[in-house]
Amino acid sequence: MSRRLLWVSLPDQRARRELYWMSRMPGTSVTALARQEPVGDIEWVPTTYRRPIKRFIEAGAFAWARGLDRQDPGAYDWVASLELCSLVTGQASRWRRAGRPLQAVITWENLPDQPLYKIPPYRQAVNSCRDADLLLCMVDAARDHLLANGFDDERIRVVKPGVDTELFTPAAAPAADPQVVFISPLEPNKGIDRVLHAMTIVRRTVPEASLIVAGSGSLQPMVEAAVADPLQRVTLTGYLDAAAVADLLRSSAVFTTAPRPTWKWTEQLGLAYLEAQACGLPVVTTRCGTNDEAVRAPNLLVDDDAEALAEGLLDFLTDPARRAEVGAANRVRMVAEHDLSTQCARMGAAFADIEAQQ
Numbered sequence: 001m002s003r004r005l006l007w008v009s010l011p012d013q014r015a016r017r018e019l020y021w022m023s024r025m026p027g028t029s030v031t032a033l034a035r036q037e038p039v040g041d042i043e044w045v046p047t048t049y050r051r052p053i054k055r056f057i058e059a060g061a062f063a064w065a066r067g068l069d070r071q072d073p074g075a076y077d078w079v080a081s082l083e084l085c086s087l088v089t090g091q092a093s094r095w096r097r098a099g100r101p102l103q104a105v106i107t108w109e110n111l112p113d114q115p116l117y118k119i120p121p122y123r124q125a126v127n128s129c130r131d132a133d134l135l136l137c138m139v140d141a142a143r144d145h146l147l148a149n150g151f152d153d154e155r156i157r158v159v160k161p162g163v164d165t166e167l168f169t170p171a172a173a174p175a176a177d178p179q180v181v182f183i184s185p186l187e188p189n190k191g192i193d194r195v196l197h198a199m200t201i202v203r204r205t206v207p208e209a210s211l212i213v214a215g216s217g218s219l220q221p222m223v224e225a226a227v228a229d230p231l232q233r234v235t236l237t238g239y240l241d242a243a244a245v246a247d248l249l250r251s252s253a254v255f256t257t258a259p260r261p262t263w264k265w266t267e268q269l270g271l272a273y274l275e276a277q278a279c280g281l282p283v284v285t286t287r288c289g290t291n292d293e294a295v296r297a298p299n300l301l302v303d304d305d306a307e308a309l310a311e312g313l314l315d316f317l318t319d320p321a322r323r324a325e326v327g328a329a330n331r332v333r334m335v336a337e338h339d340l341s342t343q344c345a346r347m348g349a350a351f352a353d354i355e356a357q358q
Helices: 018-023 087-095 122-128 140-148 192-205 220-228 242-250 271-278 306-317 320-338 340-356
Strands: 003-008 028-034 042-046 078-082 102-107 134-137 156-158 179-183 210-214 234-236 254-257 283-286 300-302
Touching (some): 102 140, 192 220, 242 271, 283 306, 300 306, 306 320
Parallel strands (some): 003 078, 254 283, 283 300
């Protein structure tokens, strides 16, 4: 079988995520309408976007892809996109003819009452895909979200995302130095400010504790100011590719972030949590949204408070044996529940299940 799938990308689609997973589904050939060349075995159709508002709003980017109308619906078995309210999903719904090709919408959405749905044309995009054939949820909470918004349970499937457990592997020996690593956008909702504050508290007990920050964003000047103060022991790497992220994780002792909700977003899962755990690190993070689907005890979910975050970090930094034990258990769970090839095959099975019903 050869499943032909057209992926309509968001303008700011991140690499090695949903599109990449679709390309790894067995028996699937993928064409991507996208601004940037995608990673993976994917036929790329370069596109630009009509984007009146430039600010990035997660999957709510106010943008339409140019050139979709030049694609022949008869050349594909599926058209797929990310999130119900994205305008490219609305485009895909309108583009297909008489229900062909089949439509899949990938969703992480975990807010039962997503405020973007109240705003045209986001509301129009959501309503246009109510007859989508497959709603593929990346978290359990997304299924609850869909049901709360009146979608048909028979079209919903849940498949958790995978992580490359061959790339993200533990170090030969656990890190000896008390190095904490933060890998996330440097935006207020990801909490680098809270992490920096927590590390000042950590250093009162462990003066040699250091923080490595990988990412970029609006709060980068705050991080750069910390880097400029040698007493804070902060290093900023900027953007790293997947292999460099894996190397950084292997050199570190504990992974941390500190997400907090916004008016239309809350943490859904957090792929960085999975990558860190696959590398055998314990995780300390703030409790936010449904990140408990990724971060399970004895990893630590704490209140959104610098003191609480620092206490959690110290629990692992001052106890190497516990750190190693939790990290080893994390690795076992990632291989069992989030191996990339296995999860991509499960995604393919979800598509095949819907195909069998046609």
